[in-house]
Amino acid sequence: MNAFLPADILFPEVKDMAKWAVIACDQFTSDPAYWERVRKNAEGAPSTINLILPEAELGTEMEAEHTALINATMDEYLKKNVFKTYKNALVYVERTLENGSIRKGLMGMVDLDAYDYSTGSTSAIRATERTVVERIPPRMRVRRDAPIELPHILMLCDDHDKVLIEPIAAKKDSLTKLYDFDLMEGGGHIAGWLVDGAEAEAFNARLTEYTANIGKKYADLKGVPMVFAVGDGNHSLATAKSCYEELKAKHPDEDLSNHPARFALVELENIHDEAQVFEPIHRVITKCDPKALLEALKKEACADDGFEVKWYIGEESGTVCLDKAKSQLAVGVLQSFLDGYLKEHEGEIDYIHDDDALIQLAKQPNAIGFLLPAMEKSQLFRGVIADGILPRKTFSMGHSREKRYYLEGRKIK
DSSP: OOOEEEEEEEEEEEHHHHHHEEEEESSSSTHHHHHHHHHHHHTTTGGGGGTTTOOOTSSTHHHHHHHHHHHHHHHHHHHOEEEEEEEEEEEEEEEEETTSSSEEEEEEEEEEGGOOTTTTTTTSSEESBBBOGGGGGHHHHHHHTEEEEOOEEEEEEOOOOOOOSHHHHTTTSSSSEEEEEOTTOOOOOOEEEEEEEEHHHHHHHHHHHHTTTTHHHTTTTOOOSSSSSEEEHHHHHHHHHHHHHHHHHHHHHHHOOOOOGGEEEEEEEESSTTTTTEEEOOOESOOOOOOHHHHHHHHHEEEEEEEEEEEEEEEEEEEEEOOOGOOSSSSHHHHHHHHHHHHHHEEEEEEEHHHHHHHTTTSSSSSSSEEEOOHHHHHHHHHHHHSBBBTTTEESOOOGGSEEEEOBBEOOO
Protein backbone atom coordinates (compact mmCIF):
# COMPACT_ATOMS: atom_id res chain seq x y z
CA MET A 1 0.00 0.00 0.00
CA ASN A 2 1.27 3.46 -0.87
CA ALA A 3 1.85 5.99 1.91
CA PHE A 4 -0.39 8.57 0.17
CA LEU A 5 -3.87 7.50 -0.91
CA PRO A 6 -7.27 8.66 -2.17
CA ALA A 7 -9.74 9.40 0.65
CA ASP A 8 -13.44 9.84 1.32
CA ILE A 9 -13.24 13.61 1.16
CA LEU A 10 -15.83 15.87 2.74
CA PHE A 11 -16.51 18.90 0.57
CA PRO A 12 -18.60 21.86 1.81
CA GLU A 13 -21.77 22.73 -0.08
CA VAL A 14 -22.07 26.36 0.99
CA LYS A 15 -23.09 29.57 -0.75
CA ASP A 16 -19.98 31.56 0.14
CA MET A 17 -16.69 29.64 -0.10
CA ALA A 18 -14.71 32.76 0.80
CA LYS A 19 -16.38 32.75 4.23
CA TRP A 20 -15.89 29.00 4.57
CA ALA A 21 -12.11 28.81 4.01
CA VAL A 22 -9.90 30.05 6.88
CA ILE A 23 -6.10 30.12 7.12
CA ALA A 24 -4.08 27.61 9.18
CA CYS A 25 -4.63 27.94 12.93
CA ASP A 26 -0.92 28.43 13.67
CA GLN A 27 -0.70 31.73 11.76
CA PHE A 28 -1.09 35.26 13.15
CA THR A 29 -0.73 33.99 16.72
CA SER A 30 0.30 37.46 17.94
CA ASP A 31 -2.34 39.29 15.93
CA PRO A 32 -5.74 38.75 17.63
CA ALA A 33 -7.25 41.43 15.39
CA TYR A 34 -6.74 39.12 12.40
CA TRP A 35 -8.85 36.39 13.98
CA GLU A 36 -11.47 38.91 15.13
CA ARG A 37 -11.85 40.09 11.53
CA VAL A 38 -12.18 36.48 10.35
CA ARG A 39 -14.93 35.74 12.87
CA LYS A 40 -16.77 38.93 11.98
CA ASN A 41 -16.47 38.25 8.26
CA ALA A 42 -17.87 34.70 8.61
CA GLU A 43 -20.58 35.55 11.13
CA GLY A 44 -23.85 33.78 10.38
CA ALA A 45 -22.41 31.58 7.64
CA PRO A 46 -20.97 28.04 7.70
CA SER A 47 -17.22 28.51 8.15
CA THR A 48 -14.14 26.59 9.22
CA ILE A 49 -13.50 29.32 11.80
CA ASN A 50 -16.20 27.51 13.77
CA LEU A 51 -14.36 24.19 13.38
CA ILE A 52 -10.78 25.09 14.34
CA LEU A 53 -9.03 26.47 17.39
CA PRO A 54 -6.55 29.27 16.61
CA GLU A 55 -3.22 28.44 18.18
CA ALA A 56 -3.32 31.72 20.05
CA GLU A 57 -6.06 30.17 22.24
CA LEU A 58 -4.10 27.05 23.24
CA GLY A 59 -3.46 27.05 26.98
CA THR A 60 -5.92 29.88 27.62
CA GLU A 61 -9.19 29.88 29.54
CA MET A 62 -11.05 29.82 26.20
CA GLU A 63 -9.49 26.53 25.05
CA ALA A 64 -11.79 24.02 26.77
CA GLU A 65 -14.99 25.97 26.07
CA HIS A 66 -14.13 26.53 22.42
CA THR A 67 -13.00 22.92 21.92
CA ALA A 68 -16.39 21.62 23.12
CA LEU A 69 -18.15 24.15 20.89
CA ILE A 70 -16.02 23.09 17.90
CA ASN A 71 -16.93 19.43 18.32
CA ALA A 72 -20.62 20.28 18.70
CA THR A 73 -20.50 22.42 15.56
CA MET A 74 -18.84 19.61 13.63
CA ASP A 75 -21.71 17.31 14.62
CA GLU A 76 -24.21 19.99 13.65
CA TYR A 77 -22.63 20.49 10.20
CA LEU A 78 -22.67 16.73 9.61
CA LYS A 79 -26.33 16.45 10.64
CA LYS A 80 -27.33 19.40 8.47
CA ASN A 81 -25.54 17.89 5.47
CA VAL A 82 -23.21 20.83 5.04
CA PHE A 83 -20.76 18.33 3.50
CA LYS A 84 -20.94 16.20 0.38
CA THR A 85 -18.73 13.10 0.36
CA TYR A 86 -16.54 12.24 -2.60
CA LYS A 87 -15.60 8.59 -2.17
CA ASN A 88 -12.07 7.32 -2.85
CA ALA A 89 -11.04 10.62 -4.36
CA LEU A 90 -8.24 13.15 -4.60
CA VAL A 91 -8.53 16.89 -5.20
CA TYR A 92 -6.10 18.69 -7.51
CA VAL A 93 -5.46 22.21 -6.17
CA GLU A 94 -4.05 25.36 -7.74
CA ARG A 95 -3.18 28.21 -5.38
CA THR A 96 -2.42 31.59 -6.94
CA LEU A 97 0.06 33.41 -4.70
CA GLU A 98 0.62 37.12 -4.15
CA ASN A 99 3.33 37.27 -6.83
CA GLY A 100 1.01 35.66 -9.40
CA SER A 101 2.70 32.25 -9.42
CA ILE A 102 0.52 29.14 -9.18
CA ARG A 103 1.41 26.44 -6.65
CA LYS A 104 0.07 23.00 -7.52
CA GLY A 105 -1.02 20.41 -4.94
CA LEU A 106 -3.01 17.22 -4.48
CA MET A 107 -5.30 16.51 -1.53
CA GLY A 108 -5.33 12.94 -0.25
CA MET A 109 -4.62 11.03 2.93
CA VAL A 110 -1.37 9.66 4.36
CA ASP A 111 -0.94 6.42 6.26
CA LEU A 112 0.15 7.32 9.80
CA ASP A 113 1.78 3.90 10.16
CA ALA A 114 4.25 5.15 7.52
CA TYR A 115 5.04 8.35 9.46
CA ASP A 116 7.46 8.82 12.36
CA TYR A 117 8.44 12.29 13.57
CA SER A 118 11.17 11.14 15.99
CA THR A 119 14.84 11.94 15.49
CA GLY A 120 16.57 9.15 13.58
CA SER A 121 13.38 7.95 11.93
CA THR A 122 13.67 5.66 8.91
CA SER A 123 9.97 5.78 7.98
CA ALA A 124 8.61 6.58 4.51
CA ILE A 125 7.21 9.90 5.80
CA ARG A 126 9.40 12.06 8.07
CA ALA A 127 9.44 15.44 9.72
CA THR A 128 11.95 17.92 8.33
CA GLU A 129 12.55 19.71 11.63
CA ARG A 130 12.51 18.66 15.28
CA THR A 131 9.02 18.10 16.68
CA VAL A 132 8.42 19.85 20.01
CA VAL A 133 6.58 17.07 21.84
CA GLU A 134 5.27 19.50 24.46
CA ARG A 135 3.14 21.09 21.74
CA ILE A 136 1.27 17.86 21.00
CA PRO A 137 -0.96 17.25 24.12
CA PRO A 138 -2.91 20.55 23.78
CA ARG A 139 -3.63 19.71 20.15
CA MET A 140 -4.68 16.18 21.12
CA ARG A 141 -7.34 17.68 23.36
CA VAL A 142 -8.82 19.38 20.31
CA ARG A 143 -8.62 16.34 17.99
CA ARG A 144 -9.43 13.54 20.44
CA ASP A 145 -13.24 13.92 20.35
CA ALA A 146 -13.54 15.63 16.96
CA PRO A 147 -15.64 13.68 14.42
CA ILE A 148 -13.85 15.24 11.43
CA GLU A 149 -10.46 16.68 10.55
CA LEU A 150 -9.74 19.82 8.54
CA PRO A 151 -6.04 19.82 7.64
CA HIS A 152 -3.51 22.52 6.85
CA ILE A 153 -0.64 20.04 6.45
CA LEU A 154 1.60 20.41 3.39
CA MET A 155 3.48 17.24 2.41
CA LEU A 156 6.44 17.36 0.02
CA CYS A 157 7.80 15.00 -2.61
CA ASP A 158 11.21 15.29 -4.30
CA ASP A 159 9.87 14.66 -7.79
CA HIS A 160 12.52 16.00 -10.20
CA ASP A 161 10.85 14.40 -13.21
CA LYS A 162 7.38 15.71 -12.26
CA VAL A 163 5.63 12.37 -12.75
CA LEU A 164 3.16 12.54 -9.84
CA ILE A 165 1.12 15.76 -9.71
CA GLU A 166 1.95 17.43 -13.02
CA PRO A 167 0.22 14.83 -15.25
CA ILE A 168 -3.02 15.62 -13.41
CA ALA A 169 -2.46 19.36 -13.96
CA ALA A 170 -2.12 18.71 -17.70
CA LYS A 171 -5.58 17.08 -17.74
CA LYS A 172 -7.42 19.48 -15.43
CA ASP A 173 -9.74 20.74 -18.18
CA SER A 174 -11.25 17.25 -18.40
CA LEU A 175 -11.86 17.09 -14.63
CA THR A 176 -14.84 18.34 -12.61
CA LYS A 177 -14.08 21.72 -11.06
CA LEU A 178 -15.16 21.85 -7.41
CA TYR A 179 -14.29 25.44 -6.48
CA ASP A 180 -12.69 28.61 -7.83
CA PHE A 181 -12.64 31.72 -5.60
CA ASP A 182 -10.59 34.40 -3.84
CA LEU A 183 -9.47 33.59 -0.31
CA MET A 184 -10.20 36.00 2.52
CA GLU A 185 -7.64 38.34 4.11
CA GLY A 186 -5.33 38.59 1.10
CA GLY A 187 -4.76 34.85 0.80
CA GLY A 188 -4.76 34.89 -2.99
CA HIS A 189 -6.89 32.66 -5.19
CA ILE A 190 -7.63 28.93 -5.08
CA ALA A 191 -9.21 26.45 -7.47
CA GLY A 192 -9.79 22.71 -7.10
CA TRP A 193 -10.72 19.78 -9.36
CA LEU A 194 -12.06 16.33 -8.46
CA VAL A 195 -9.68 13.45 -9.23
CA ASP A 196 -11.36 10.06 -9.02
CA GLY A 197 -11.95 6.89 -11.01
CA ALA A 198 -9.39 6.19 -13.73
CA GLU A 199 -7.37 9.35 -12.99
CA ALA A 200 -6.99 8.42 -9.31
CA GLU A 201 -5.99 4.88 -10.29
CA ALA A 202 -3.42 6.23 -12.76
CA PHE A 203 -1.92 8.47 -10.06
CA ASN A 204 -1.75 5.53 -7.66
CA ALA A 205 0.12 3.47 -10.28
CA ARG A 206 2.62 6.29 -10.86
CA LEU A 207 3.17 6.66 -7.12
CA THR A 208 3.74 2.90 -6.75
CA GLU A 209 6.49 3.04 -9.39
CA TYR A 210 7.93 6.26 -7.94
CA THR A 211 8.12 4.69 -4.46
CA ALA A 212 9.72 1.47 -5.77
CA ASN A 213 12.55 3.46 -7.37
CA ILE A 214 13.08 6.04 -4.63
CA GLY A 215 16.25 4.37 -3.37
CA LYS A 216 18.06 5.00 -6.65
CA LYS A 217 17.80 8.76 -6.16
CA TYR A 218 19.76 8.67 -2.92
CA ALA A 219 22.09 5.74 -3.57
CA ASP A 220 25.14 7.83 -2.61
CA LEU A 221 23.80 8.56 0.89
CA LYS A 222 24.24 6.37 3.96
CA GLY A 223 20.77 7.00 5.35
CA VAL A 224 17.52 5.16 4.58
CA PRO A 225 15.62 6.86 1.69
CA MET A 226 12.23 8.44 2.39
CA VAL A 227 9.25 9.05 0.11
CA PHE A 228 7.68 12.18 1.62
CA ALA A 229 8.71 14.99 3.96
CA VAL A 230 6.40 17.16 6.05
CA GLY A 231 6.89 20.71 4.82
CA ASP A 232 4.30 22.50 6.96
CA GLY A 233 1.94 21.52 9.77
CA ASN A 234 4.16 18.82 11.27
CA HIS A 235 2.76 19.31 14.79
CA SER A 236 -0.75 18.78 13.43
CA LEU A 237 0.35 15.55 11.75
CA ALA A 238 2.19 14.50 14.91
CA THR A 239 -1.06 15.09 16.81
CA ALA A 240 -2.96 12.84 14.42
CA LYS A 241 -0.27 10.19 14.88
CA SER A 242 -0.42 10.49 18.68
CA CYS A 243 -4.21 10.19 18.73
CA TYR A 244 -3.98 7.09 16.53
CA GLU A 245 -1.35 5.51 18.79
CA GLU A 246 -3.50 6.33 21.83
CA LEU A 247 -6.47 4.61 20.18
CA LYS A 248 -4.40 1.49 19.47
CA ALA A 249 -3.17 1.40 23.06
CA LYS A 250 -6.76 1.54 24.36
CA HIS A 251 -7.92 -1.26 22.01
CA PRO A 252 -5.01 -3.72 21.89
CA ASP A 253 -7.13 -6.65 20.71
CA GLU A 254 -8.94 -4.83 17.88
CA ASP A 255 -7.93 -4.68 14.24
CA LEU A 256 -7.67 -0.95 13.53
CA SER A 257 -5.94 -1.30 10.17
CA ASN A 258 -8.95 0.22 8.38
CA HIS A 259 -9.95 2.67 11.09
CA PRO A 260 -10.21 6.25 9.76
CA ALA A 261 -7.92 7.45 12.57
CA ARG A 262 -5.05 5.54 10.92
CA PHE A 263 -4.97 8.17 8.18
CA ALA A 264 -4.71 11.95 7.96
CA LEU A 265 -5.70 14.33 5.17
CA VAL A 266 -2.86 16.40 3.67
CA GLU A 267 -1.98 18.36 0.56
CA LEU A 268 0.93 16.87 -1.38
CA GLU A 269 3.21 19.29 -3.21
CA ASN A 270 6.36 18.90 -5.30
CA ILE A 271 9.40 20.85 -4.07
CA HIS A 272 10.36 21.25 -7.74
CA ASP A 273 7.18 23.17 -8.53
CA GLU A 274 8.29 26.55 -9.90
CA ALA A 275 6.08 28.35 -7.36
CA GLN A 276 7.61 26.51 -4.42
CA VAL A 277 10.15 28.84 -2.81
CA PHE A 278 12.38 27.97 0.13
CA GLU A 279 13.59 31.10 1.89
CA PRO A 280 16.63 31.03 4.21
CA ILE A 281 16.38 31.93 7.88
CA HIS A 282 19.48 33.78 9.05
CA ARG A 283 21.16 33.81 12.49
CA VAL A 284 22.15 36.72 14.69
CA ILE A 285 23.91 36.22 18.03
CA THR A 286 23.74 39.09 20.52
CA LYS A 287 25.25 39.69 23.98
CA CYS A 288 28.36 37.78 22.91
CA ASP A 289 32.03 38.38 22.09
CA PRO A 290 31.60 38.37 18.31
CA LYS A 291 35.29 38.15 17.37
CA ALA A 292 35.86 35.24 19.77
CA LEU A 293 32.82 33.43 18.39
CA LEU A 294 34.02 33.95 14.81
CA GLU A 295 37.51 32.64 15.61
CA ALA A 296 36.04 29.56 17.31
CA LEU A 297 33.85 28.92 14.26
CA LYS A 298 36.84 29.14 11.93
CA LYS A 299 38.78 26.73 14.12
CA GLU A 300 36.05 24.15 14.74
CA ALA A 301 33.72 24.12 11.72
CA CYS A 302 35.45 25.47 8.62
CA ALA A 303 37.29 23.87 5.72
CA ASP A 304 38.57 24.78 2.29
CA ASP A 305 35.93 24.54 -0.43
CA GLY A 306 33.13 24.54 2.13
CA PHE A 307 29.71 26.23 2.20
CA GLU A 308 30.27 29.98 1.81
CA VAL A 309 28.46 32.00 4.49
CA LYS A 310 28.84 35.74 4.97
CA TRP A 311 29.28 37.20 8.46
CA TYR A 312 28.67 40.74 9.77
CA ILE A 313 30.10 42.43 12.87
CA GLY A 314 29.27 46.12 13.09
CA GLU A 315 30.53 47.66 9.85
CA GLU A 316 32.83 44.71 9.17
CA SER A 317 31.97 41.70 7.05
CA GLY A 318 33.62 38.65 5.55
CA THR A 319 33.08 35.08 4.44
CA VAL A 320 33.66 31.73 6.13
CA CYS A 321 33.63 28.32 4.43
CA LEU A 322 31.73 25.81 6.56
CA ASP A 323 32.92 22.19 6.48
CA LYS A 324 30.71 20.13 4.12
CA ALA A 325 31.81 16.94 5.86
CA LYS A 326 29.81 17.98 8.94
CA SER A 327 26.40 18.32 7.24
CA GLN A 328 24.57 18.33 3.91
CA LEU A 329 23.51 21.92 4.66
CA ALA A 330 25.34 25.12 5.60
CA VAL A 331 22.70 25.79 8.27
CA GLY A 332 23.38 22.33 9.71
CA VAL A 333 27.07 23.09 10.22
CA LEU A 334 26.42 26.54 11.65
CA GLN A 335 23.57 25.58 13.99
CA SER A 336 25.48 22.60 15.38
CA PHE A 337 28.45 24.84 16.14
CA LEU A 338 26.28 27.55 17.71
CA ASP A 339 24.41 25.07 19.90
CA GLY A 340 27.68 23.81 21.33
CA TYR A 341 29.34 27.20 21.59
CA LEU A 342 26.45 28.89 23.40
CA LYS A 343 26.36 26.14 26.02
CA GLU A 344 29.85 27.25 27.10
CA HIS A 345 29.80 30.98 26.31
CA GLU A 346 27.51 33.97 26.69
CA GLY A 347 25.20 34.88 23.84
CA GLU A 348 21.61 34.77 22.65
CA ILE A 349 20.56 33.54 19.21
CA ASP A 350 17.68 34.87 17.10
CA TYR A 351 16.33 33.80 13.72
CA ILE A 352 15.87 36.47 11.04
CA HIS A 353 14.12 36.17 7.66
CA ASP A 354 15.11 39.43 5.97
CA ASP A 355 18.66 40.06 4.68
CA ASP A 356 18.69 43.79 5.48
CA ALA A 357 17.25 43.20 8.95
CA LEU A 358 20.05 40.73 9.68
CA ILE A 359 22.75 43.21 8.60
CA GLN A 360 21.23 45.97 10.73
CA LEU A 361 20.92 43.74 13.80
CA ALA A 362 24.57 42.74 13.46
CA LYS A 363 25.52 46.41 13.87
CA GLN A 364 24.47 46.28 17.53
CA PRO A 365 27.27 46.19 20.10
CA ASN A 366 28.38 42.64 20.96
CA ALA A 367 26.59 41.04 18.01
CA ILE A 368 27.44 38.93 14.97
CA GLY A 369 25.16 37.98 12.10
CA PHE A 370 25.38 35.13 9.60
CA LEU A 371 23.66 35.48 6.23
CA LEU A 372 22.81 31.95 5.15
CA PRO A 373 22.33 30.92 1.52
CA ALA A 374 18.96 29.76 0.25
CA MET A 375 18.71 25.99 0.47
CA GLU A 376 18.66 24.22 -2.87
CA LYS A 377 15.43 22.26 -3.17
CA SER A 378 17.20 18.93 -3.64
CA GLN A 379 19.10 19.47 -0.39
CA LEU A 380 15.96 19.08 1.74
CA PHE A 381 15.45 15.36 1.25
CA ARG A 382 19.17 14.66 1.09
CA GLY A 383 19.71 16.56 4.33
CA VAL A 384 16.99 14.68 6.23
CA ILE A 385 18.13 11.29 4.88
CA ALA A 386 21.81 11.88 5.62
CA ASP A 387 21.67 14.00 8.78
CA GLY A 388 18.30 13.13 10.30
CA ILE A 389 15.98 15.89 11.51
CA LEU A 390 17.21 19.24 10.18
CA PRO A 391 18.19 22.06 12.53
CA ARG A 392 15.33 24.22 13.76
CA LYS A 393 14.53 27.23 11.58
CA THR A 394 16.27 25.73 8.55
CA PHE A 395 13.96 27.23 5.94
CA SER A 396 10.63 28.96 5.42
CA MET A 397 8.01 27.90 2.88
CA GLY A 398 6.41 31.12 1.69
CA HIS A 399 4.77 33.91 3.68
CA SER A 400 2.03 33.72 6.32
CA ARG A 401 -0.84 34.40 3.93
CA GLU A 402 0.45 31.69 1.56
CA LYS A 403 -0.10 28.91 4.09
CA ARG A 404 -2.88 26.42 3.47
CA TYR A 405 -6.49 27.44 4.15
CA TYR A 406 -8.93 24.90 5.64
CA LEU A 407 -11.31 23.74 2.94
CA GLU A 408 -11.76 19.96 2.49
CA GLY A 409 -12.32 17.59 5.41
CA ARG A 410 -12.55 13.90 6.32
CA LYS A 411 -14.34 11.84 8.97
CA ILE A 412 -11.99 10.40 11.58
CA LYS A 413 -14.57 8.53 13.67
